[in-house]
Amino acid sequence: MPRTPLVAGNWKMHKTEREAEEYIHALLPRVAALASVDLALCGPFTDLRAMIDSARGSRVDVYAQNMHEQREGAFTGEVSAAMLSELGVRGVVLGHCERRELFGESDRALALKVPAALRAGLTPILCVGETEAERDGAQTESKLRRQIAADLVGVPEDQLAHVVIAYEPIWAIGTGRVATPEQAQQAVAFIRALIAGRDGAAAERVRILYGGSVNPENAADLLGLADVDGALVGGASLQAASFAEIAGAAR
Ligand code: PGA
Numbered sequence: 629m630p631r632t633p634l635v636a637g638n639w640k641m642h643k644t645e646r647e648a649e650e651y652i653h654a655l656l657p658r659v660a661a662l663a664s665v666d667l668a669l670c671g672p673f674t675d676l677r678a679m680i681d682s683a684r685g686s687r688v689d690v691y692a693q694n695m696h697e698q699r700e701g702a703f704t705g706e707v708s709a710a711m712l713s714e715l716g717v718r719g720v721v722l723g724h725c726e727r728r729e730l731f732g733e734s735d736r737a738l739a740l741k742v743p744a745a746l747r748a749g750l751t752p753i754l755c756v757g758e759t760e761a762e763r764d765g766a767q768t769e770s771k772l773r774r775q776i777a778a779d780l781v782g783v784p785e786d787q788l789a790h791v792v793i794a795y796e797p798i799w800a801i802g803t804g805r806v807a808t809p810e811q812a813q814q815a816v817a818f819i820r821a822l823i824a825g826r827d828g829a830a831a832e833r834v835r836i837l838y839g840g841s842v843n844p845e846n847a848a849d850l851l852g853l854a855d856v857d858g859a860l861v862g863g864a865s866l867q868a869a870s871f872a873e874i875a876g877a878a879r
Pocket residue numbers: 638796800801802803804839840841842860861862863864
């Protein structure tokens with residue numbers, strides 16, 4: 629069964645509720661004719677309900693950018709998978725390098741978050757990737773191996789195929805320096821081989837995205853790669869027109 633591509637826009641800390649609604653109204657007619665691609669917008673918590681209302685009945689799913697691993701408890705400022713799922717959120721970005729670096733999101737927490745998201749019926753997009761120093765030190769594969777092993781350790785075998793992985797070389801995020809198609813293909817194929825080492829059938833179904841300075845100009849090259857099943861788009865997802873163009877390249 630071929631994997632349906634997924635193009636996800638990660639807004640990060642951008643857009644008020646009103647801006648989110650305006651964006652979705654501008655986006656929907658632009659993507660209405662796309663048939664064979666899943667679309668997701670990952671919004672700030674405060675926008676999620678309005679995004680879900682605005683996107684209802686369309687092919688655009690609404691995702692969150694983070695969640696806590698526990699179902700509930702004394703965790704001031706946090707949001708659980710159950711809270712997201714009851715709203716109608718369909719998935720969640722986990723382990724984004726900004727959360728790892730700026731907010732201390734650890735592999736230990738991720739080992740709990742990924743299965744917690746799956747239990748709540750959310751699709752996790754787990755982000756992995758190497759820093760520039762790690763790349764220069766030929767440590768890309770060891771970093772990916774370590775992150776995949778640590779972050780997916782708690783995922784039951786029958787759930788593995790539902791995880792989405794985003795390969796995001798940290799040096800390419802928000803820098804305008806995109807991985808070459810060869811670099812992206814190599815890393816994504818390596819990740820698929822890691823998953824296959826655990827479960828060959830699941831590895832055929834797991835979607836692996838590329839993220840890092842994807843834009844309308846480079847999207848077709850990246851999305852055309854054999855093992856790349858879509859994109860996680862930051863800056864270029866902030867305008868409906870450019871996000872729609874990238875989505876259109878994913879066929
Ligand atoms: P970028 O961000 O597209 O702006 O590089 C990607 C990401 O952070 O997921």
